[in-house]
Amino acid sequence: MQLLEFEKPVIHLKEKIEELKKLTKDSEIDLTEEIKTLEKKLAVLEDDIYGNLKPWDRVQMARHQQRPTTLDYIEHLFVDFIEFHGDRLYGDDEAIVAGIAMFHERPITVIGHQRGKNTKENIRRNFGMPHPEGYRKALRHMKQAEKFNRPIICFIDTKGAEPGKEAEERGQSSAIAQNLMEMAGLTVPVVCIVIGEGGSGGALALGVGDKIYMLENSTYSVISPEGAAALLWKDASQAQRAAESMRITSYDLQDLHVLDGVIAEPRGGAHRDVEFQAKEIEKTITQALKELTNLSVDTLLENRWEKYKNIGAYEEGTE
Amino acid sequence: MLKDIFGRRKKHSSVSNEQTKNDIPEGLMKKCPSCNKIFYEKEMAKNMEVCPKCGFHHALSAWERIHSLFDADTFEEWDAHVQTSNPLDFPDYLEKIEKDREKTKLSEAVVTGKGMMDNRPVAFSVMDSRFRMGSMGSVVGEKIARAIERAKDEDLPFVIFTASGGARMQEGVLSLMQMSKTSIAIKRFSKAGGLMISVMTHPTTGGVSASFASLGDYNFAEPEALIGFAGRRIIEQTTREKLPDDFQTAEFLLKHGHIDRVVHRHDMKKLLSKIINMHGKSEVSS
Numbered sequence: 001m002q003l004l005e006f007e008k009p010v011i012h013l014k015e016k017i018e019e020l021k022k023l024t025k026d027s028e029i030d031l032t033e034e035i036k037t038l039e040k041k042l043a044v045l046e047d048d049i050y051g052n053l054k055p056w057d058r059v060q061m062a063r064h065q066q067r068p069t070t071l072d073y074i075e076h077l078f079v080d081f082i083e084f085h086g087d088r089l090y091g092d093d094e095a096i097v098a099g100i101a102m103f104h105e106r107p108i109t110v111i112g113h114q115r116g117k118n119t120k121e122n123i124r125r126n127f128g129m130p131h132p133e134g135y136r137k138a139l140r141h142m143k144q145a146e147k148f149n150r151p152i153i154c155f156i157d158t159k160g161a162e163p164g165k166e167a168e169e170r171g172q173s174s175a176i177a178q179n180l181m182e183m184a185g186l187t188v189p190v191v192c193i194v195i196g197e198g199g200s201g202g203a204l205a206l207g208v209g210d211k212i213y214m215l216e217n218s219t220y221s222v223i224s225p226e227g228a229a230a231l232l233w234k235d236a237s238q239a240q241r242a243a244e245s246m247r248i249t250s251y252d253l254q255d256l257h258v259l260d261g262v263i264a265e266p267r268g269g270a271h272r273d274v275e276f277q278a279k280e281i282e283k284t285i286t287q288a289l290k291e292l293t294n295l296s297v298d299t300l301l302e303n304r305w306e307k308y309k310n311i312g313a314y315e316e317g318t319e
Numbered sequence: 320m321l322k323d324i325f326g327r328r329k330k331h332s333s334v335s336n337e338q339t340k341n342d343i344p345e346g347l348m349k350k351c352p353s354c355n356k357i358f359y360e361k362e363m364a365k366n367m368e369v370c371p372k373c374g375f376h377h378a379l380s381a382w383e384r385i386h387s388l389f390d391a392d393t394f395e396e397w398d399a400h401v402q403t404s405n406p407l408d409f410p411d412y413l414e415k416i417e418k419d420r421e422k423t424k425l426s427e428a429v430v431t432g433k434g435m436m437d438n439r440p441v442a443f444s445v446m447d448s449r450f451r452m453g454s455m456g457s458v459v460g461e462k463i464a465r466a467i468e469r470a471k472d473e474d475l476p477f478v479i480f481t482a483s484g485g486a487r488m489q490e491g492v493l494s495l496m497q498m499s500k501t502s503i504a505i506k507r508f509s510k511a512g513g514l515m516i517s518v519m520t521h522p523t524t525g526g527v528s529a530s531f532a533s534l535g536d537y538n539f540a541e542p543e544a545l546i547g548f549a550g551r552r553i554i555e556q557t558t559r560e561k562l563p564d565d566f567q568t569a570e571f572l573l574k575h576g577h578i579d580r581v582v583h584r585h586d587m588k589k590l591l592s593k594i595i596n597m598h599g600k601s602e603v604s605s
Contacts, residue, residue: 024372049528101458161529161548161549162549163549163554163557163558164549164554164557164558164560165551165554165560165562165566166498167548168548168549168554168566168567169545169574169575170575171572171576171577172529172532172547172548172549173529173532173533173546173547173548173577174529175529175532176529176530176548177498177502177528177529177530177531177532177533178533178534180499180502180503180529180530181496181502181505181506181509181534182506183501184499184503184505184506184507185506185510193472200486200495200526201495201498201525201526201529201548204422204495204496204498204499207499208380208499208502208503220492220495221486221491221492221495222486222488222490222494222495222526223486223489224494227553228488232488233486233549245407245409245410246407246488246491246492247407247492248491248492252492253492256406256491256492256493258492258493260494294592296555304503305503305507306505307337308496308499308500308503309464309503310495310501311493311496311497311499312457312458312460312461312492312493312497312500313406313457313490314402314403314404314457314458315401315402315404316400316401316402317400317401317402
């Protein structure tokens with residue numbers, strides 16, 4: 001498993017404890033006392049490291065190669081998932097997956113960014129960076145969900161929109177804009193969950209909903225820390241500093257009143273225990289749908305508008 | 320040609336660039352960056368900042384734009400009292416805002432309000448690229464969303480002129496969320512039957528091009544305006560692709576089917592007025 005720099009002391013200590021345990025078992029020397037001391041030390045170290053994650057540590061977690069993806073969660077959360085392809089206009093964008101499935105005996109539409117866990121998959125999925133046809137595929141499925149009165153679950157996990165010539169030629173801007181506007185008017189509940197990186201417009205195009213949640217170690221941001229550093233200080237190596245100033249962690253977004261909640265992750269990150277993580281997400285979706293399902297369409301839409309209307313910080317001043 | 324004269328002088332004498340620049344009297348003459356011709360500022364202003372020689376569209380300030388579109392003395396400004404704050408405690412942010420306020424005499428990067436266009440009331444939002452590169456933070460999003468809501472409530476057509484480098488970095492994710500806020504406002508306005516016309520001017524990029532700028536019932540652009548989502552430099556660096564010269568220009572967007580028309584500034588008011596007339600509710604109902 002890919003080890004992150006900040007958690008290496010924990011891993012090294014764990015390895016040492018394992019070694020001593022093995023030694024105790026295989027030889028005459030009794031190291032139980034030493035092991036106990038080290039285990040205490042480990043607990044303190046873990047509390048210290050995982051209890052004080054810095055924004056940059058969370059960025060690393062959000063980008064972790066083994067971090068569970070949309071398809072992982074679909075497998076754990078839903079039954080009978082059927083994926084559907086294509087935007088009916090140009091092609092099929094594999095950076096976004098979409099389909100229908102059952103959640104607690106009820107049909108739902110699920111849409112999410114899909115990145116790969118290795119180079120081959122990442123090339124196929126374009127590293128989870130959608131082209132316009134991806135957003136259009138997503139919108140097609142949202143409209144269908146509306147027709148059949150299915151709630152929509154969106155998983156957000158992208159560095160951002162594909163920065164490329166063809167994406168621009170095929171109308172990246174208008175594809176994203178259309179999604180924002182059309183999601184605003186969907187007559188079914190929409191629950192959005194950031195599971196990894198929420199990168200700028202490419203993330204937002206699946207992100208207008210009645211509830212927005214973030215996994216604890218995911219990020220949501222107007223631009224990547226590297227991009228921000230390059231723009232603000234003309235130095236991409238200042239990404240760490242940018243990750244702090246830009247306020248991109250789940251707790252930051254909660255403070256900024258953008259979120260409906262932070263979903264807890266297992267110690268060390270979602271990749272350490274996908275099942276635990278899926279359970280936490282399941283609880284959240286269940287609660288959200290319970291709150292949203294019985295609202296009239298008018299109330300649903302009015303609440304959605306109120307929610308976004310109130311995001312932002314300004315002073316009213318005097319006329 | 321004037322250009323040649325300047326060139327020759329540079330070659331054969333010790334006149335510095337700075338001095339050459341000073342040969343164009345400040346506040347009296349203006350050089351067109353496209354054809355390098357020099358014109359009287361007054362002449363340029365009279366021509367709506369369009370180069371009389373080559374037709375290049377220079378940036379218009381928000382108020383110059385408003386004057387070019389609406390009948391004299393008929394406009395009122397809305398929500399000028401909505402003021403920028405510093406939600407992320409970003410270093411030097413408010414100082415930069417203050418500087419741009421002094422420079423532009425604007426409170427933020429957008430002016431919203433209502434005016435008469437050929438005797439018809441129209442709600443408007445006009446962005447100004449001189450203010451923090453026209454970037455969208457909370458105030459810009461809020462003012463535009465309010466203008467759209469008010470257009471809905473007062474049953475007015477809504478016209479927006481965009482000029483923006485995109486979302487404002489210093490307000491982080493709150494800037495990003497203004498894309499949603501304005502788009503939802505447009506959805507509500509549209510559902511109520513409202514007419515929205517978007518005119519993209521140089522430059523309209525990033526989060527602004529990927530939200531309200533692209534959401535008009537009719538989307539226009541000024542000639543040669545730069546319009547796109549991702550920056551040209553970023554695309555070149557990431558993909559190492561050779562990009563065509565006209566990449567992300569108004570004409571490029573027209574060719575690829577993303578805007579309805581490229582409109583010369585001199586024809587703008589007439590076109591908008593005509594379209595608004597053709598959507599006039601009183602005519603339809605009578």
